[in-house]
Amino acid sequence: MKQLFTPFENVSKNTRLFIVLGWVVLLLGFWFVSSMGERHLFPSPQQVWQGFLELYNEGLVVHIGSSLLLCFSAIGIAIVISLVFSYLSTVPIIKPVAKTLSKLRYLPLTGITFYLAILISDARTMQVWVLVVFMSTYLTTSLLSMLNAIPQEEFDHARSLGCSRWEVLWEVVVKGRIDYVIDVIRQNLAIVWMMLVTVESILVAAGGLGFLIKNSDKFMNHGRIIALQIVILGVGLFIDFVLNYLRKAFFRYSKI
Amino acid sequence: MTYNMQNTLLYVEDLSVAYGDKVIIKDINLVEKDVIREGHITGQVIAVVGRSGRGKSTLFKALTGLVKPTSGKVLIANTQTGLDNDAKEVQEGDIGFVDQKYTLFRNKTVYETMLFALRRKEMTKAEKHTQIMQYLRDWGLENEKDQYPCELSGGQRQRTAVIEQIFCSGHYMVLDEPFSGLDVGNIEDVKKAFDLITASHEFNTIIYSTHDIELAVELADSIYVIGYPTIEGKRMDYGTIVKHFDMKELELAWKDYGLDHIEVVKQIKQVMLSS
Numbered sequence: 001m002k003q004l005f006t007p008f009e010n011v012s013k014n015t016r017l018f019i020v021l022g023w024v025v026l027l028l029g030f031w032f033v034s035s036m037g038e039r040h041l042f043p044s045p046q047q048v049w050q051g052f053l054e055l056y057n058e059g060l061v062v063h064i065g066s067s068l069l070l071c072f073s074a075i076g077i078a079i080v081i082s083l084v085f086s087y088l089s090t091v092p093i094i095k096p097v098a099k100t101l102s103k104l105r106y107l108p109l110t111g112i113t114f115y116l117a118i119l120i121s122d123a124r125t126m127q128v129w130v131l132v133v134f135m136s137t138y139l140t141t142s143l144l145s146m147l148n149a150i151p152q153e154e155f156d157h158a159r160s161l162g163c164s165r166w167e168v169l170w171e172v173v174v175k176g177r178i179d180y181v182i183d184v185i186r187q188n189l190a191i192v193w194m195m196l197v198t199v200e201s202i203l204v205a206a207g208g209l210g211f212l213i214k215n216s217d218k219f220m221n222h223g224r225i226i227a228l229q230i231v232i233l234g235v236g237l238f239i240d241f242v243l244n245y246l247r248k249a250f251f252r253y254s255k256i
Numbered sequence: 257m258t259y260n261m262q263n264t265l266l267y268v269e270d271l272s273v274a275y276g277d278k279v280i281i282k283d284i285n286l287v288e289k290d291v292i293r294e295g296h297i298t299g300q301v302i303a304v305v306g307r308s309g310r311g312k313s314t315l316f317k318a319l320t321g322l323v324k325p326t327s328g329k330v331l332i333a334n335t336q337t338g339l340d341n342d343a344k345e346v347q348e349g350d351i352g353f354v355d356q357k358y359t360l361f362r363n364k365t366v367y368e369t370m371l372f373a374l375r376r377k378e379m380t381k382a383e384k385h386t387q388i389m390q391y392l393r394d395w396g397l398e399n400e401k402d403q404y405p406c407e408l409s410g411g412q413r414q415r416t417a418v419i420e421q422i423f424c425s426g427h428y429m430v431l432d433e434p435f436s437g438l439d440v441g442n443i444e445d446v447k448k449a450f451d452l453i454t455a456s457h458e459f460n461t462i463i464y465s466t467h468d469i470e471l472a473v474e475l476a477d478s479i480y481v482i483g484y485p486t487i488e489g490k491r492m493d494y495g496t497i498v499k500h501f502d503m504k505e506l507e508l509a510w511k512d513y514g515l516d517h518i519e520v521v522k523q524i525k526q527v528m529l530s531s
């Protein structure tokens with residue numbers, strides 16, 4: 001028992017499972033108890049379940065699909081842009097451009113939307129590009145720091161094998177770090193996922209989870225809001241899990 | 257033991273390397289020639305010793321063209337033209353280099369690493385496979401063939417790195433501390449590899465550093481001690497060659513380890529301690 005409270009203590013797998021279960025039970029218990037009385041901050045589990053059913057009947061799955069589609073198209077475009085700039089940042093003349101792109105993450109979202117609104121009229125395209133601009137800056141930042149973390153020895157090793165500089169880039173950075181790129185996407189996913197919901201609720205287009213949230217807001221339906229939050233959290237965690245799983249499954253050497 | 261020397265294989269003149277303002281090595285001058293012995297194919301084995309931080313690795317990076325010298329030059333024999341004493345300035349990729357950390361491609365298995373090292377060789381796929389498997393067997397890496405570097409032990413990584421450079425490099429090979437982290441068996445393997453390499457071509461030249469002075473004296477026919485020089489009574493803080501032991505001249509090269517060798521070990525240790 002004492003070991004559960006000792007720093008750096010290793011515990012068995014079963015014990016770990018018990019600890020997690022304990023916390024979940026505690027959390028659920030707290031939720032039940034705190035939502036019992038007349039006046040309460042959180043809706044009760046029944047209300048949330050009710051909200052979930054309502055959402056489901058209104059086409060929750062379609063909305064999730066719409067959000068995922070938006071998420072993937074934005075990430076797809078953004079990762080291509082960021083990869084091109086990051087890889088080319090190893091070339092001195094492109095380096096400042098890549099660094100600037102990464103610094104642009106301090107730009108406020110409203111500024112970006114304003115200019116994009118002038119260029120793009122379709123709301124859906126607009127959603128995609130707001131996310132792309134936003135994400136590219138974050139992804140580039142992470143990719144640049146991934147590049148910086150590659151030890152000089154790895155480049156020297158490739159050079160000593162007679163690789164030209166472009167081959168070094170291809171072998172060490174592009175091929176040698178694909179698993180890192182997946183992890184960079186995974187780590188930035190939380191930001192996109194959060195932004196995505198916001199963007200969807202500001203620029204209303206084809207529905208999506210953000211749109212649902214906004215709707216529920218209007219009716220002050222607490223059960224619905226919490227149910228939706230749980231769904232969004234769940235979907236996000238699921239993508240996170242899938243990406244991590246893919247990285248480990250496809251890249252045995254990947255020990256990040 | 258009679259020998260004579262012919263073509264210059266390595267010529268280093270006034271070499272210095274500085275990182276920013278900090279001079280690491282300076283005034284490095286050395287000449288190594290092709291050693292010819294009647295009835296033997298004799299490659300060259302050159303050892304570099306010196307205390308930690310004196311600039312051995314830095315010297316090696318300059319020798320292999322991986323770091324641009326701040327001043328001076330490194331010339332190697334241009335063996336492509338077939339002319340005697342035709343020299344060229346060293347460029348990255350000319351000289352095989354196994355670094356101190358045994359760096360490998362993290363995303364290539366041992367087998368893929370070897371295949372990559374052979375990519376420019378004009379051999380059929382089957383020939384490449386045969387050669388790779390032969391080496392893996394000889395070096396005891398057969399079972400690790402499909403493992404990634406992160407799944408290898410230090411010694412296995414190191415052997416992989418050495419074979420990779422044997423496959424890829426021309427006549428020159430630089431090894432930074434090839435004996436550290438190896439067990440007695442592996443040390444014998446590397447020694448055998450040295451013998452194989454030097455016995456396979458007159459021009460083949462191995463340059464290695466080590467903290468094991470006995471191994472330097474036992475294997476090398478030329479030993480350089482890198483240390484901080486003392487000029488006019490003042491100890492400088494950059495590395496340079498403070499002493500050169502020509503084991504051929506001392507008639508200690510290509511001989512079994514004996515009392516005379518132990519004497520040289522003592523001398524080297526003395527020089528190292530005062531530099």
Ligand SMILES: Nc1ncnc2c1ncn2[C@@H]1O[C@H](COP(=O)(O)OP(=O)(O)OP(=O)(O)O)[C@@H](O)[C@H]1O
Nearest residue numbers: 275278280306307308309310311312313314315356
């Ligand atoms: N990239 C670098 N930038 C600045 N200083 C460096 C760099 N690399 C090495 N040095 C410095 O150069 C000096 C020589 O380093 P080097 O690695 O060549 O030593 P070494 O003789 O190989 O030592 P060891 O036996 O411990 O491997 C050290 O003082 C080190 O701090």
Ligand SMILES: [Mg+2]
Nearest residue numbers: 312313356432
């Ligand atoms: Mg070193």
